[in-house]
Amino acid sequence: MSGNIDLPSVDLEAYLHTHELLRQAVAPLTKGQLRWKAAPNKWSVTEILSHLTDHHIVISFRIREILAGSAAKLPGFNQDAWVAGQKANEANVEDILAIFHHLLHYNDQLFRRLRADDWTKSGENFNGKAVTPAAIVQSFIAHVGTHLGQIERTIQAQRDQRATIRQAEAADRDAIEQVLLEAYQQYEVALDGQRWVEYKENILQAIDAPTAKERLVAELDGRIVGSVFLYDSSAAAYGAPQLEIHNPIIRLLGVSRQARGLGIATALIQESARRSLEWGADTLHLHTSDLMESAVRLYERLGFERAYDKEFHNGHHLVKSYRLRLKEAALLS
Numbered sequence: 001m002s003g004n005i006d007l008p009s010v011d012l013e014a015y016l017h018t019h020e021l022l023r024q025a026v027a028p029l030t031k032g033q034l035r036w037k038a039a040p041n042k043w044s045v046t047e048i049l050s051h052l053t054d055h056h057i058v059i060s061f062r063i064r065e066i067l068a069g070s071a072a073k074l075p076g077f078n079q080d081a082w083v084a085g086q087k088a089n090e091a092n093v094e095d096i097l098a099i100f101h102h103l104l105h106y107n108d109q110l111f112r113r114l115r116a117d118d119w120t121k122s123g124e125n126f127n128g129k130a131v132t133p134a135a136i137v138q139s140f141i142a143h144v145g146t147h148l149g150q151i152e153r154t155i156q157a158q159r160d161q162r163a164t165i166r167q168a169e170a171a172d173r174d175a176i177e178q179v180l181l182e183a184y185q186q187y188e189v190a191l192d193g194q195r196w197v198e199y200k201e202n203i204l205q206a207i208d209a210p211t212a213k214e215r216l217v218a219e220l221d222g223r224i225v226g227s228v229f230l231y232d233s234s235a236a237a238y239g240a241p242q243l244e245i246h247n248p249i250i251r252l253l254g255v256s257r258q259a260r261g262l263g264i265a266t267a268l269i270q271e272s273a274r275r276s277l278e279w280g281a282d283t284l285h286l287h288t289s290d291l292m293e294s295a296v297r298l299y300e301r302l303g304f305e306r307a308y309d310k311e312f313h314n315g316h317h318l319v320k321s322y323r324l325r326l327k328e329a330a331l332l333s
Contacts, residue, residue: 010119010134011141012111018144019101022049025151026093032260035089038157043083045154046096048147050088051079053100059140060107063133066123067114076126111137161220163264165271168215168227175224176217177207183254190291206252211236213248216271218255218264225259228252228268230275234285234310243310247323248276249285253295265298270331277326284324285310289317296320302331 026034026045034046043051054077062074082088119134168176180203188196206212211231218226229252231237234245250272255264276284285307288295299322310321326332 010137012108012137014141015137016104016108018141019097019104021144021148022052022100022151023097025148026097029155030261032256032258032262033155033158034093035258036154036158036262037089038154043150043154044089045151046091046093047083047088048151048154049093049096049100050086050091051083052144052147053096053103054079054082055140055143056100056103059136060103062123062125062131063107063110063136066121066131066133066136067118069121070123073128074123074125074131158262161262163218163220163225163259163262163267165216165218165267168217172215172217172224172227173207176215176227177204179224179227179256180207180252180254182256187291203252212251214272214275216268218259218268220259220262220264226253226255226264226268228254228272230272232279238287240312243312245285245310247281247283247285248272248279249287251286253286265295266302266331269299269302273324273326273329273332277332282326284326286322287311287319288322289319303329 026049029045035044037044037047058075058077065072065074114133120132122130122132125131181200184199184203187199191199206229212229213232213236214230216228216230217224228250231249231251233241233247234243234249235241237245237249237251250269253265253268255268273284286299286304287310288299290296302324304322304324307321307323310323312319324331
C-alpha cells in the first residue's frame with residue numbers, strides 16, 4: 001500500500017506489520033505465561049496486548065475526528081483504568097489479536113482513500129498540541145515497538161523466576177488439593193462423567209494416603225503452585241506389587257495453570273530424580289496415558305523412555321509406563 005502513496009514520514013507497511021510482530025512475540029506462550037504478572041501493579045502480556053488494542057481503538061477515533069474537521073479536543077484515556085476495568089487479564093489473547101488485526105484492515109481501507117493533504121490535516125490533542133493523522137500513525141508504530149520490548153522483558157522475568165521445591169507440610173494439604181484438581185480438571189471432558197468422578201476421588205484419596213514416601217511442593221512468591229508425590233514401589237504407589245517396580249515412582253505431578261511454562265514441572269521431576277538417586281535407586285518410574293499428550297512430551301524431552309514391561313490396562317485404556325535411568329540422566333547433570 002505504501003508504494004502508491006508518497007508519504008516519507010509515514011511507514012504504512014510498518015503499521016500493517018504490527019499485528020504480525022505481536023503475534024510472533026506471544027505465539028510460544030502458554031495461557032499461564034500470557035497471564036503471569038511480575039507484581040500486582042505490573043501488566044501481564046495479555047494486559048499489554050489489551051492496552052495496545054485499546055490504544056488502537058482510540059487512535060482510530062482520533063484520526064476520524066481530524067478528517068471530519070471536528071473542533072473538539074481529541075480525547076485521551078486512562079490506560080490503567082481501562083485495563084483493570086475490563087478485567088483484561090481474563091480475556092482470550094486470540095480474540096484480542098483478532099480485533100487488533102481487524103482494526104488494521106479497517107484503517108487500511110481508509111488510508112487507501114486519503115489524499116496527501118488529508119494526512120496533513122490537524123487536530124488538538126488532550127495536551128493542547130496540534131497532531132496530524134500522519135503523526136498519529138507513526139507514533140502508534142513506535143508505541144507498539146515500546147510495548148514489544150515490555151513483552152520481551154515480561155517473558156524474561158518469567159524465565160528468571162525460580163520456584164522453591166520443598167517437602168510438603170501438613171498445612172499445605174488444602175493448597176495441594178487445589179493445585180491438583182485445577183491441574184487435572186482439563187481432562188474432565190475427555191474422561192466423561194463417571195470416569196472423571198472416579199479419577200477425582202482417586203486424587204483426593206492419594207493426597208491423604210500414608211503410602212507416599214515424599215510429598216514435594218513448588219512454592220512461588222509464597223504460594224504453592226505445584227506438587228508431586230514420590231513412592232518407593234508399585235505396591236506403595238498403586239497397590240500393585242505384580243508390576244514388580246522396586247524403584248521410586250512419581251505420581252500426581254500437577255502445576256497450577258497460572259504457573260505453567262515456568263519450568264515448575266521440570267523442577268519437581270528433577271528434585272524427585274535427585275532424591276531417588278540419594279536413596280540408591282537406579283531408575284525413576286511414572287505412568288501416564290495418551291490423554292496427557294503435553295505431559296508425555298515433557299517426559300520424553302527430559303530423557304524418560306518407555307518401559308513396556310511395566311504397563312497395564314485400566315479397563316480398555318492402556319496405562320503407559322516410562323522410566324528415567326538416573327545415572328545417565330542429563331536432567332541431573
